[in-house]
Amino acid sequence: MNALLPSLPTIVALVKIGLLVGGLMTAAAYLVLVERWMAAWVQDRKGPNRVGVPLTKIRLFGLGQPLADGLKIILKEDFTPRHVDKVLYTAAPLVILAASLAIFAAIPFGSALPPIPALGLTGEEPLLVAPGLDVGVLWVFALSSIAVYGVLLGGWASNNKYGFLGGLRSSAQLVAYEIPLGLGLLGVVLAAGSLKLDAIMGAQADSGVWYAFAQPLGFVVFLVASFAEAARLPFDLPEAEQELVGGYHTEYSGIKLLLFLVAEFLHMVTAAFLIVIMFLGGWHLWGVTGSGAVETWTVALLRFGVLSAKIFAVILFFMLVRWSWPRFRFDQLMNLAWKVMLPLGLVNLVTVAAVEEFRPQVTAALGAGWARALALALPWGVFVLGWLAAGLLTPSGTDNTPIRTHGPLDVEHELVEV
């Protein structure tokens, strides 16, 4: 065979990369439209419904809007202010977009394709760019931390106080929420016994119990932390428009801004993927997609459809939450991370470890049915208790009561103890 021709695995990987990147970019563009629709509908407006097929009068409910939006922002002037650090300023959007795209190398976007002998694919083909990667979860988390660099670089290189403040806030927030995120994830890894995301989905499909039900506390902690990691409301402090103009991308315009915005959207998509894969059963749905190998195209398509539908539902939830809650204050954000989410994550981890440790003994002593019931009852009991404790014991924020002990304002007064 000609040595210059790429090998079959390379071709397959390239095709998958092409499909994934193309699909993600299109999805990001259309999710912007979905987000605008949701925003409009929640505010009792109609939303974008005009732009349809270019150069015709066909409107298609505004489905041409992403194209117009993209064209508009690409054609805008790509202005570089004089006071910025040019190298870092240019590198920041590239870093953040590259990191957010590279994450998807380890994220399965379906289950697998059945064998296609005509193309020389004898085994089933996993719908995952890097199927052999044993450290999938680590890869995802390492790269999502690198995406923070993009935000930091952008904020720093802009040489602008709003950009700088946005970058600072972002770094503090992302570092704080990495920990509960990791703790929520550790429970899943412990239960599944694998760092591969497709293996985690497979474990949930085999047992039929999604980890959201088996580890409710871990699910909540992970959900909240992934909202914060994606910098979505109510955790969008890094780019709070009312306080920081645009946050870390204040000084950006044109295509560089577009890269930032796409990367931000990809963060949300990544978060949705992770939530679905790790806690909501991935491609598994009772009665629709069972566990086991993929033999027919029907199974492959069904699993792909179930996974996509779940991810879309989670993204819709992200968007609905955006219009339901006001932004946290920064001290509340930090309180939540360190005083609530971190202890709850640890409690969840200990619970999961205990359940997994004693499962064989309980099964031997009481039978499999009791073991399964206890493995569900214990985490839910811990969830209720932990939630009550978190609600009742932790300070719900700083004290906002006004200080009443001021002396008359027109005379010199001593320092009053408050």
Add this chain to the structure above:
Amino acid sequence: MKPTDPSIVWLEERPLGLAERLYLPLFMQGLTTTARHLVSPKVTVSFPEQRPQVGNPLIYRGVHRLNRDAENRVKCVACFLCATACPAHCIDIVAAESPWPDREKYPESFQIDELRCIFCGMCEEACPVDAIELTSLLDLTGKSREEMIFDKEKLLSVYDMTKDAEPMKSAELGGTL
């Protein structure tokens, strides 16, 4: 006012209840509110095809018109009260001797610069003969600045256009007809 002033009533913030501390009930409450609005009927309309509902045309302040009297003459008596009342100085009247016996003056030219107008309705209030009125026409567009300076004929034509849909306000409001 000093903080020690006895007339100040200090209000205490209500302490958080159990539902508020647990957050989850409020979470569901917020989510249902948003979800309800998501499907509720929309208040905006697809504008050019669909006209927005003007609440009460009698008090809406849209494009001006110059009313005609029963003999189809312009009602205006060129008293300059509207031009004086106008805070934006957008009304320009040139008065001339009236050709009719029942009044002394009439406006030879009557111009309103719709671009300067702030649609405050002071002209309408000032007018002693209810000649100038604001209609409920809300979409006022033009291709040049000159086009947006409405002269007497144009203002009278606005009256001809809107008189059926919106009768003169004075009749219903008990003013001088």
